[in-house]
Amino acid sequence: MQRRPGFPARLSGTGGPPPARGTALPGVPVTTSAGVGLDSAAVRERMVGKLAAGGITSAPVLQAMAAVERHRFVDSALVNQAYEDTSLPIGLAQTISKPSVVARMCELLLGAQAARERGLGRVLEIGTGCGYQAAVLSYLAREVYTIERLRGLHDKARHNLRPFRLANVHLLLGDGMLGYAKGAPYAAIISAAGGDVIPQEWCDQLAVGGRLVAPMSVAGGQQMLLVIDKTPQGLNQSVLEPVNFVPLKSGVA
Template identity: 50%
Template structure:
């Protein structure tokens, strides 16, 4: 069950802080096939408008990606819900790593579901923005890190779940090694012929099972810090 969050008003826009507005978004997600009630409850609880620029607040609950600066985006709500649902797949949530904090929205969703969440962002300005965005929600189980997502977070591993929010050209081996036994990772993977697909990676002891799933469109995953 999603944690109860405060809903601080940052705008006087009609409906922007209304639970009914988020409920309509959740209804659309349900109609598109999202079934995990934990994911739907988190989407209903976290105010997405707090994570977008003020000029875009009227579009915060559309099912679309929106720019957040630095050539990055806040992902489409359906894709966010789909990735979280895939990585959880009716399991009891455990320690989770997010690669690509961005504005902090997905990190907030994960922190309402999972007991312990770490989120890495390579762009310092976005890392700081996410920290500001998340302050009002008081999520004590969420840790933000400025670092290289390709390297993961060895000091906090192993992780029950890993979610990558940028498209990698190949499976990052450091992240695969940081999966716990029976852990799962979901990431967008660039295809040799063009385009991207979600890749679900499941660790089975020392072996890894990979399943290619939905076509998606994410910004490229870059190495290093900026």
């Protein structure tokens, strides 16, 4: 497995993610930059406004969604749809998740007791895809390990993330169903693919006090969003709303 990204490992003068760029939200000061078209803060402001109207209340999540330029993670033919609340193809039969789904799952991660008390520490993302969600997570977590089983998408994510120079994001090529034991324990685990069961490796690698958020297939083949909290007494599971993710698969291709 590749343990470190193929772009610089540290930012000049800081050990964390870059300052947020984007929309000024109530109580969340951020730096705005002038721009036109898809690169303007106003375009992301409209998207973030819709997220807030749709029920996302976490200021850090809204700030992260405002900071990350989603159009940089989609193909050029689809950039005009980049800030719509829709999933888009990214190649190899995979998709970039809806902004509302990314925001919802990130907000759930921040809702874990440990995250509320100490902030979000080390996160494992299953399914890097094009790298968009990893970039959002970089603004929320101390460290992000993100694993992708498809070499073509792993390379695409590395290409997409390189300009952001995110020192706290580590790209891995490998079987996400196995997690990444070398980085464990994780304060949070988030999956962008759903299977019939949650792999035991994920539960084993989750820290006590941590939270796992993932889609899972239930009776009839429908996918539901699942939240698992790991406590000293064991695992507490909550089943939330229906979702639609690509299937969880094993192996590397």
